[in-house]
Amino acid sequence: MSRFNYVAKGPHGNIQGTLEAASASAAASEIQAKGLVPLTIKQDGPVAVAAAASAPVKMPAFMQPKVTQMDVMLFAKQLYTLFKAGVPILRALAGLQETTQNPTMKVVLQDLRRALEGGVDLSTAMAQHPKCFDGFFVAMVKVGESSGRLEEIFLRLAQHMEFEMFMQQQVKSALRYPSFVIMAMTAAIGVINVMVIPAFSGVFKGLGAELPLPTKILMATSAFTIEHGWSIFIAAVAAFFVFRKWVKSPQGKPVWDRFLLRMPIVGPIVTKASLARFTRAFALSLRSGVPLERALIGVAQTADNAYLTQQIDSMRERIMRGESLAHSAASAGVFTPMVLQMIAIGEETGMVDELLDEVGELYSEDVQYLLKTLSQQIEPILIVFMGGLVLVLALGVFLPMWNMGGAAMKH
Known part of the structure; x- marks a missing residue:
């Protein structure tokens, strides 16, 4: 028996430990029997030290x-x-x-x-x-080894990953145009504040007359931007990195991911994409013979949404306490009525994997349609915002000129 140090993924994060086993494979089996997904297993002792001493020197991680x-x-x-x-x-x-x-x-x-x-x-x-x-990939390969269907498992994994990549490309394609428009508008507002309005500001101040409210707002905004421009830029960059770090933290990511699910326009797309990923991965696991509890552990790691992962983990805990799959899914509060109905029918007929696969296909097609029309949904919002911006600029610049023209005609 040898001693092994391991790191495994559990329902509430990574777990480190030590155990004795005949081999690394036996250690992995023992870890998985506890409902954990092994990440690293290293032998403790002279063998490990000798292997480390003879290992070739590797490039730094950031250069690889x-x-x-x-x-x-x-x-x-x-x-x-x-x-x-x-x-x-x-x-x-x-x-x-x-x-x-x-x-x-x-x-x-x-x-x-x-x-x-x-x-x-x-x-x-x-x-x-x-x-x-990832844990899902490893769990599926483990199932293929134990069932003797490794060839079929790799085919399904390739199809699953191809679907994941297709979804990511669709999202990037849909967001490209709105992102470009928003960046162009931000640059235009900066140029107007720093270069255009100050040129008119001197003329308006020389009038000696009472300026209209839109003009005052523009001049005050421009003056504040010029005076505190670098401070605003540094604060914006710092806020971006703080927000990015918070979103990636264990405390912030579930909150942000839950907000994404409820966000207007984007929320339905994120929800259906997450459910499509969940149903397809869950169906793949069940069809491959993975036990229900272990299937939920693997599927939770592919959800790509920390809030949904938490709810899937809570489903697994309820199932381990004796609840049915349909009841535990309904208690999670994140699944649509269609998913819940398919799970309930699947439990009654023994066809959970087939029905969930159909739901995944349906949601995949729905997400593709929503992504194709995303720019059309965002365009009216951008047009209204641009129209309001142009209106404020027009009123702020031209109202004093109209007042000047009116006063000159009276004289």
């Missing part, structure tokens, strides 16, 4: 290229093709290591080969690289 989602998707698709052709796993990994263009991915594949040659399971070896293979 990252393993992208595309790399992992291609890895899963290529492994499926090689397995289907009857290529042994070690030879398949060697071939992928030679052909991959990403040096970091090449190192990961080399580590996987060494782990397999040392008698470690593929899923356990993948768990040593959490930045490449």
Whole structure:
């Protein structure tokens, strides 16, 4: 028996511990039996020290290229093709290591080969690289190993990741035009405040007459911007980084993600995209033979929404206390009536995976439509805002001129 130090993901965050097992694979099985997802498993003792001493010197982490989602998707698709052709796993990994263009991915594949040659399971070896293979990916590979359907699992994982990438591209495409318009408007407001209004300000002050309210507002805004411009810029940058750090923190991310689900226009898209991701991943897990509790652990990690992840974890806890899946889902308060209805019917008929897959397809199509029309929904808001801005500028600049013209005609 050897002693292993491990880091595993649990319902409430990462957990560190030590256990004794015959091998790293046995240690991983023991950790998963506790309802945890192993992230790293390292042997404690002379063997580990010797391995560390003989390890090659690696480049600093910030200099290494990252393993992208595309790399992992291609890895899963290529492994499926090689397995289907009857290529042994070690030879398949060697071939992928030679052909991959990403040096970091090449190192990961080399580590996987060494782990397999040392008698470690593929899923356990993948768990040593959490930045490449998330908990859901590792859990699905573990199921494929235990059921003997590894080829099918990699096909489904490739399809799942392809869907995820497609959704991300759709979101970026839909937000490109509104983002460009907002940046252009912000730049225009800055130029007007700093350069245009000060040029008129001297003329208006020379009139010696009472200026209309829009003109006073413009002149005060311009003066404040010129006087405190750098302070405003530094404060805005600092606020951005503070907000970004808060959004990524364990306390702030659930609050922000919950706000996103309820935000006008964007909220329905985020909600349906999250539910499409949940239903497809959950259906994939159940169809592959993953037990219900373990399936919810893996699916919670793919939700990409911290608030939804919390509710999925609460579902799992209710199910472990003896509640039905439909009742626990209804208690979570984040699922639409369609999802709840499909889960209830699926429990009665034993077709939860098929019905959830249909819901995922439906929501995926709905999200694609909403994303295509997102710019059309935002355009009226931008037009109204731009119209109001132009109106204020026009009134502020031209009202004093009209007053000057009217006074000159009277004289």
